[in-house]
Structure formats: structure tokens, C-alpha cells
Amino acid sequence: MADSSFDIVSKFDKQEIANAVNSASKEIATRYDFKNVGASVDLAGDVIKMKANTEERCLAVLDVVQTHLVKRKVSLKHLDVPEAGPRISGKEYHLDAPLKEGISQENAKKINKLIRDEGPKGVKSQIQGDELRVSSKSRDDLQAVQRMLREADLDVALNFTNQR
Numbered sequence: 078m079a080d081s082s083f084d085i086v087s088k089f090d091k092q093e094i095a096n097a098v099n100s101a102s103k104e105i106a107t108r109y110d111f112k113n114v115g116a117s118v119d120l121a122g123d124v125i126k127m128k129a130n131t132e133e134r135c136l137a138v139l140d141v142v143q144t145h146l147v148k149r150k151v152s153l154k155h156l157d158v159p160e161a162g163p164r165i166s167g168k169e170y171h172l173d174a175p176l177k178e179g180i181s182q183e184n185a186k187k188i189n190k191l192i193r194d195e196g197p198k199g200v201k202s203q204i205q206g207d208e209l210r211v212s213s214k215s216r217d218d219l220q221a222v223q224r225m226l227r228e229a230d231l232d233v234a235l236n237f238t239n240q241r
Contacts, residue, residue: 081216110137129169155176
């Protein structure tokens with residue numbers, strides 16, 4: 078019997094992100110606490126750009142965006158919010174949050190080690206660029222690995238694709 082396998086990737090749906098940003102933008106335009114504060118949010122390529130006239134309002138815009146991303150089932154681990162917070166530019170505060178996609182080599186090695194150490198015996202995993210391929214003779218073992226990775230607290234959002 079041939080080995081069963083699946084790929085571990087970290088990808089997001091660009092359309093879902095655009096929809097979340099658009100709905101957040103509409104909410105910001107209509108909410109009373111955002112009137113006359115110059116608050117706005119835009120999606121420019123793979124960067125969500127937020128601005129407002131105070132640092133607190135800028136962080137409130139970020140909170141609205143995060144709420145809409147969660148409603149659209151987009152993991153917040155894709156959002157790379159700078160730890161320094163909003164930066165001042167003229168009379169406005171700006172906050173640019175780039176979107177992260179793909180698994181870094183460091184995270185791939187952590188996931189690989191986790192599968193080897195805590196996963197079922199007979200499960201093999203190998204790094205292929207910015208994704209991992211996990212294979213085993215038993216589909217039950219593969220499902221156990223998926224369950225284990227979902228429960229693990231990793232720095233990256235994981236998706237399981239290409240299941241055979």
C-alpha cells in the first residue's frame with residue numbers, strides 16, 4: 078500500500094483579507110467614536126495601512142481590523158504588527174501591518190522536530206522550501222499529527238493541503 082501524505086503550508090486567502098479590510102473601513106466610516114479623527118484603513122498589496130490622529134485611535138482601528146479578520150476566519154498570526162506601535166507622521170499616526178505568508182526555515186525546523194519527537198512512530202516529514210510534506214502508511218497517524226500541530230502554540234498559522 079502506498080504512503081499517504083499531506084503538505085503543511087502557511088497561506089491566506091487574499092480575497093478574504095480584502096473583504097475584511099473593506100468591511101472594517103465601512104465600520105470605521107460609520108462609527109461615532111471615529112467621527113472627525115481622520116481614521117482610515119487601506120490594503121496596499123500585502124500591507125494593511127491604518128491611520129488616525131491619535132495613537133489610541135490608531136490602535137482602535139487595528140482592533141476593528143483584527144475583529145473583522147477573525148470574523149472572516151483569517152488567522153491573526155498572518156498579521157505582522159510592529160511592536161513599536163503607531164509612528165507619527167506629520168499630524169497623523171500611521172500603523173503598517175504587513176501580511177506574512179509561508180513557513181520560515183526556523184519554524185519549519187521546529188515543526189519537523191515536533192513531529193519527530195511527539196508524533197506517532199512511522200511518520201516522516203521533510204522540508205520543501207516554505208512548506209513541509211508529512212507522510213505515513215497510516216492515515217490515522219497523519220490525522221494525529223494534524224491534531225497535534227493545531228494544539229501546539231506555534232508562531233505561524235498552518236494550513237493542511239494536498240492530502241492523499
